[in-house]
Amino acid sequence: MADPSSYRPAPGQIPDSPGVYRFRDEHRRVIYVGKAKSLRQRLANYFQDLAGLHPRTATMVTTAASVEWTVVSTEVEALQLEYSWIKEYDPRFNVKYRDDKSYPSLAVTMNEEYPRVQVMRGPKKKGVRYFGPYGHAWAIRETVDLMLRVFPVRTCSAGVFKRSAQIGRPCLLGYIGKCSAPCVGRVTPEEHRELAEDFCDFMAGRTGAYLSRLEKQMHDAAEEMEYEKAARLRDDIGALRRAMEKNALVFTDATDADLIAVAEDELEAAVQIFHVRGGRVRGQRGWVTDKVEAVDTAGLVEHALQQLYGEESGEAVPKEVLVPALPEDAPALGEWLAGRRGSNVSLRIPQRGDKKALMETVHRNAQQSLALHKTKRASDLTTRSRALEEISEALGLDGAPLRIECFDISHLQGDDVVASMVVFEDGLARKSEYRRFQIKSFEGQDDVRSMHEVVSRRFRRYLQEKLKTGEWSPEDGDEGENPGENPLAEDDGRPRRFAYPPQLVVVDGGQPQVAAAKRALDELGIDDVAVCGLAKRLEEVWLPGEDDPVVLPRTSEGLYLLQRVRDEAHRFAIQYQRNKRGKRLKAGPLDEVPGLGESRRQALVKHFGSVKKLRQATIDQICEVPGIGRKTAETVAAALARSVPAGPAVNTATGEIIEDETPPPRVGAPPGGSRGTSSERGTEQ
Known part of the structure; x- marks a missing residue:
């Protein structure tokens, strides 16, 4: 070094x-x-x-x-x-983009005497018109098959073309009318090139004028009673319209633009590009990159622009390039793009309207691409095994952590504090083992104390489950006193909720959270469970009592697995915290009645139809509801009499408005905004 x-x-x-x-x-x-x-x-x-x-x-x-x-x-x-x-x-x-050169494009070889329509991959060639790229080659062939009815351009290879010219007989496409057969002189080179240029114009988005011309010819043929010609033109128009339907209509004007979106985490980023030509999405491409250098979204956009247009011909650079963030050297990049195009290029962030809506669609595609990449990576058995081995070596464990539990705390400015526990076994999520906790021992924002409490509660339950089978104790082994009897099973044979201990506990946080989790285990006398923390900012792994973090390599499968476990705990905690907060914001007067559970609240609302009608009911009428005794009815009536309706009646079971009594109040984020703490922010899956 x-x-x-x-x-x-x-x-x-x-x-x-x-x-x-x-x-x-x-x-x-x-x-x-x-x-x-x-x-x-x-x-x-x-x-x-x-x-x-x-x-x-x-x-x-x-x-x-x-x-x-x-x-x-x-x-x-x-x-x-x-x-x-x-x-x-x-x-x-x-930054290295793993650009998949397998993305095919529809190409027209205008640099040849007889231009040819074909599927092409790889670097662009001078003098060739490209359309796309497309997601699949079969999509190009379907489009070409429809277009050849109207534009019978040559599609055969050089060998087939030469052989047909030698024998004086066209190939099958020439016989069925899907090739103008320039090889045998049915059309001149000039006429064939004109067909190819019309094909390119139509694919470039100039469709309206051509369709209008065909419709006029069809009507003229019908008036002159040339019905066969009119029928053929009608079928041609239908084929062209079907080809147009394969490309989604985006804008009413002939917009030429490329939209670039980025989805990223600390280690990787996914880039998606939509190519819009003539107001329609003509192609899509994307790739995933490792974030080797310290780079933000603007930097990723700059690298994507270089990757996309560095080797393109000038005609491939559109009039507009829409991006999620402007690079630091945006003016220089705009000038560079203009030089490659030969005219001005607008590089900007869409602010409103259809272009912003389409940019959101591109961003969703980028998020799905990144999620799919992570899923494929996690589903590989060899990769998971290597990840567990790397974690074991980095943390100095005796063996691979086959069961990993991760804890995360979520709250909104100290309110509705909750925690999540997610479980990964053999590197895969075990969602049936997920648990969530409400933190009630104190008020205010204190992630460290919350982490200590939730870890203590989880492992205290583990110790209780171990002792719940009577005379069985940890020293007796897994069989218990009676051979063949599983002490970790309920009476119906199902496993107890907290019966299985993990080999590794991961907490979302740095040194303070790790120390709190370790202290909780020490207080319970548990010394065979390893603890570590994953700090989100730099993806550092912290161990108890260590002043310096363990820095796993950026390409480490072990780091990727820890990150995935942490992100899943984060997602699960946020989901629970938001649901809890939503119920609190929607709470109605029945929620304040002591001893009235969810089932009886639903029964009351269902019986009377609304809280307003329930408020008008007598105690005897309330007693008619199944499960409601006289004492409970008196409590309900007293609570409703004290409450003053401040808005629409709410079905506390579903959160839906039952009867609009007054204009509803604005229900939104509580005072102070909804940004929340660092443990709440993030992408919810």
């Missing part, structure tokens, strides 16, 4: 001008490439105290052994040079 001060340039040596810099390791391999408006200011950020750097940046500067730079005249030149060097050197600490 190198000391950055050993290769730090001397003061005044770095120029204060735009440029591109490269960090090299001891073997002279380029490990990072970056650009800057001011090389002096940017490089100075790398040579500060390591404690102030992001962990990934600190790893990079300690891996490097030298730094060098190249001065350019403008930011656009710096952007172009950075992109070319990243492609050339493939630095290990730059």
